[in-house]
Amino acid sequence: MTYSSIDNKRIKDIKKLHQKKYRDEMNMFLVEGEHLVKEAYISGYLDSIILLEGTTFSLSKNDIYVTDKVMRYLSALDNYQPVMGICHKKEKKDLQNRLLLLDDIQDPGNLGTIIRSAVAFGFDSIILGLKTTDLYSSKVIRATQGLLFHINIFSMDLKELIREIKPNYYVIGTRVDGGEEITKFKNHDKIALVMGNEGQGVSSDILAMCDAYGYIPMREQCESLNVGVAASIMMYELSR
Amino acid sequence: MTYSSIDNKRIKDIKKLHQKKYRDEMNMFLVEGEHLVKEAYISGYLDSIILLEGTTFSLSKNDIYVTDKVMRYLSALDNYQPVMGICHKKEKKDLQNRLLLLDDIQDPGNLGTIIRSAVAFGFDSIILGLKTTDLYSSKVIRATQGLLFHINIFSMDLKELIREIKPNYYVIGTRVDGGEEITKFKNHDKIALVMGNEGQGVSSDILAMCDAYGYIPMREQCESLNVGVAASIMMYELSR
Missing domain, CATH: 3.40.1280.10 (SPOUT methyltransferase, trefoil knot domain)
Known part of the structure; x- marks a missing residue:
């Protein structure tokens, strides 16, 4: 399915990740563009991929397709990209030198x-x-x-x-x-x-x-x- | 005198210095806030000082007083300062090492x-x-x-x-x-x-x-x- 409405609950929840309060609450955050989505994937922090309908991407992870209107709504950029990622926040690791x-x-x-x-x-x-x-x-x-x-x-x-x-x-x-x-x-x-x-x-x-x-x-x-x-x-x- | 109207020709001309085209044309530019106005003065680039009416400043150079409304109009900042400077653009000097x-x-x-x-x-x-x-x-x-x-x-x-x-x-x-x-x-x-x-x-x-x-x-x-x-x-x- 493709999400086409900005009034959809799932879409509204994703959009909320632009606010610190909701990032803290859900322990997730957004990245935009191919490079960042790939980096998140490789590092194991990627939860799901948001794709513009009709486009393809070299990776797949709980893919969500959205219309142009929804992509524009979800993006924080003037020139929004055809791919975004929803990521888990980083966890604390041991300190080195x-x-x-x-x-x-x-x-x-x-x-x-x-x-x-x-x-x-x-x-x-x-x-x-x-x-x-x-x-x-x-x-x-x-x-x-x-x-x-x-x-x-x-x-x-x-x-x-x-x-x-x-x-x-x-x-x-x-x-x-x-x-x-x-x-x-x-x-x-x-x-x-x-x-x-x-x-x-x-x-x-x-x-x-x-x-x-x-x-x-x-x-x-x-x-x-x-x-x-x-x-x-x-x-x-x-x-x- | 104090400039109180944003429709005044002189005020409109100063405001235009926020656009590159007019900075190039007039060979002038704006600085905002005490520190930058002082630096411009010391370096000899200051042409005139714009002051919020009712305020004083430690320097004086062709002072122009404006109302709060005009200051807000002239400023590029959200928190505008009570002092701005109109400066001459820099001239090329000899190259050193x-x-x-x-x-x-x-x-x-x-x-x-x-x-x-x-x-x-x-x-x-x-x-x-x-x-x-x-x-x-x-x-x-x-x-x-x-x-x-x-x-x-x-x-x-x-x-x-x-x-x-x-x-x-x-x-x-x-x-x-x-x-x-x-x-x-x-x-x-x-x-x-x-x-x-x-x-x-x-x-x-x-x-x-x-x-x-x-x-x-x-x-x-x-x-x-x-x-x-x-x-x-x-x-x-x-x-x-």
């Missing part, structure tokens, strides 16, 4: 970029502070280019996490002044790097729990870098 | 981030390919955090530019494969680094004009980095 702690990043583009760079530079886990922008929003997922499926990510109170990992990990906070060049820390076995949010940086109570502080040397006309850039350069240096 | 050539970057946030990083890592000039997103749009200017006033930036056909600078500069193209680690090039005196656009990378005819190709080593699950991140890491390495 390189952790990135994000203290409430607000911009979806920044979060997506950071996830992409974390995979590029061999970080194994990203832990999101509880006020971080939602990982499963359409903008974040697109900015990750599918790489969210290649890394362990979960949300947790960062102070609680730091207390848990502290005996085993060297916890590096970031601030513009009073730290040491980030290259200095790359020989530590187990590292937890903490990046702060766009406006305030790392919060003072978390900074107080860190073992050391890292910075990126730069010209003084520039007070700070974009947080996506700063996180990426630090992970790059710690991976070398 | 570290040039960044941007082959048609499309995303305003990426362009702003790259400008910010270029100042941070001591690049002196940014040359924008002719199809690059407009430097003077509200989004780009905000993403630069005012640092566009601290660096030489102009638009030009990049092939023409490379032909001009080629005898004196080592021109480094960027591509995902077939290059050498970017750190290898940092000892060249005069460098021109070319970054490509989000979808296609550096165009093939420009790549063919380069002296060498640089890349950033990364894990193979990740095919590429966000262009703002890639440009920043390369400039960081070339500045060390």
